[in-house]
Amino acid sequence: EAGVAQSPRYKIIEKRQSVAFWCNPISGHATLYWYQQILGQGPKLLIQFQNNGVVDDSQLPKDRFSAERLKGVDSTLKIQPAKLEDSAVYLCASSLDRDREAFFGQGTRLTVV
């Protein structure tokens, strides 16, 4: 079974530029998550989808971050404009359902300079 796919693996941008990350979850998984992991910290939930609806986005900085889940499958996370403090690893995960174990992709390491 294929795992969660994310791209790109690495991205370096200047502050105030925009960036987008892509995630392809495990087939059949209803729940999709985007987490932000700053070096030395635990993953922080940015947004959680159930099929193509948003379940929780309470910690998503909506003035600069946006996310969508296309047809309840793939998802993109966008940052516009980026700030220095957005430098982190962005992790996508999926699970069969909300109370099931989540499986993670390899993450995208974003550096904002």
Place this chain on the structure above:
Amino acid sequence: AQKVTQAQTEISVVEKEDVTLDCVYETRDTTYYLFWYKQPPSGELVFLIRRNSFDEQNEISGRYSWNFQKSTSSFNFTITASQVVDSAVYFCAHFSGGYNKLIFGAGTRLAVHP
């Protein structure tokens, strides 16, 4: 409030020692799920175990064991006879329907030295 606390920031042991990683959670719900994940130096989070709130039996999987105690809101993880390959950051996580989101603790970095 929904919260997961891993008070141990870093633990260092010598190979073959047993080590226990602590996890304390807070929730207002009676039905919930607890998880442990491993994050090796490569960075990808690897699922280890899922436990529901109604199953307080301890679980053992090879050198790994988990002790769930509802009375103290704890879900501790023990590695027996640790090995260098166990070196990683370990995260405890919680989900319940009342909060409807999966949250993680800050993690415990385990270093196993030869």
